[in-house]
Amino acid sequence: MRIDEISAIVVDECISIHRELGPGLFESVYETILAGGLEARGLKVARQVPVPLIFDNHAFEAAFKIDILVDDRLILEIKSVERLDKxxxxxxxxxxxxxxxxxxxxxxxxxxxxxxxxxxxxNDYKPE
Known part of the structure; x- marks a missing residue:
């Protein structure tokens, strides 16, 4: 499946969740429900994926965590804030x-x- 098709499924699922639950819940709630919805639609989903980082010859096992990684290639960053900023x-x-x-x-x-x-x-996106 192309990444644009996966993105479309994610957007559709997010809209459905938002229509049902509305704004105002914690990010972890939306993350949990979104992950479940995407899995139900047949996508591979990993939550809170630790990503190692090597910087200045030092290895950091879990420098940061990705909220949701879909099909090992689409990164989802979940927010529940009044307004996104830069x-x-x-x-x-x-x-x-x-x-x-x-x-x-x-x-x-x-x-x-x-x-x-x-x-x-x-990030240097090249269509499949």
């Missing part, structure tokens, strides 16, 4: 670069509509 986007771009992945979705469930809470981020 730091959130930089965070996801850094994850994409370190994890060597082309596409990630920044998902803010606290927006009035889920459509307003979705940001697609690319």
């Amino acid at each position: 730091a959130h986007a930089r965070q996801l771009l850094t994850y994409l670069r370190i994890f060597k992945q082309p596409v990630g979705l920044l998902l803010n469930f606290s927006e009035a509509t889920m459509k307003d809470g979705i940001r697609r981020m690319v």
Whole structure:
């Protein structure tokens, strides 16, 4: 399955969750429900994936954790904040670069509509 198809499934699932539950819950709640919904749709899902980092010849086993990794290639960063800011986007771009992945979705469930809470981020993306 192409990454754009996976992204479309994720967006559809996020919109369904937001319509049912609305904004205002903790990020962990949205993460849990989204992961379950994506698995039910046949996607491989890993939550809180530790990512090692080597910096200045020092290895850090779990320098950071990816909220959700879909099919070993689409990074999802879940937020439940009043408004996304540039730091959130930089965070996801850094994850994409370190994890060597082309596409990630920044998902803010606290927006009035889920459509307003979705940001697609690319890191030297090359269509399949």
